[in-house]
Amino acid sequence: MFRYTLVVAAILLVNVLEWSHGVALDGTCTTAQNCTGTTPNSDCTGADGSKTCKCITGYTKQGTACKANLGTTCSNITDCDTITNPKSECTGSGTKSCTCATGYTQQETLCKADLGIVCTASTDCDTVTTTDAVCDLNADSKICAVGVDGDCSGSKSTKCPTSSTCVSNKCACSTGYTATTTKLCSKSGAEGLVNTMSMLVLLTSGIMVKIF
Known part of the structure; x- marks a missing residue:
């Protein structure tokens, strides 16, 4: 009985030492306990003799912690990887998981902005839900819109970029504007050239003022 007690005590002592010997992410380890004692959701991985603490599948290293990816369970917002996905939040009833906030849609591993x-x-x-989505850089408040020649049928009829309208379910530039390679609309002809030259003059004037 005494010998059995000594064996149990020895095992417990080893476990305590394993837990107390905390190893940070990317640090050398020998067992999983080395890692999880310091960083939850991490594991000791790699070839024998060169194992290191790494975040387990479903988590990403952020600083000294392992943060939950989209679709991974969580208990509050601080569990989610909000550096890779600033629009990620912890939601759900019962078992919660990290998901994209309202107005954003998961596209592979990232949260992408919806139209508007x-x-x-x-x-x-x-660009998964709306293949022709672009950022309307000509708008006063830059928002995602349906690019020129993109499908604007149904609820997307008011989602065309600045200086364009939805014609026959396609976004088309208004009169006096032409489509650019970025699927936006710009002033065409002489008026567009004048506006461009005016902008160059203003920029040059600003540079000259800074020099002198």
């Missing part, structure tokens, strides 16, 4: 949602470039927009 603020953007800075066309790569911000959801």
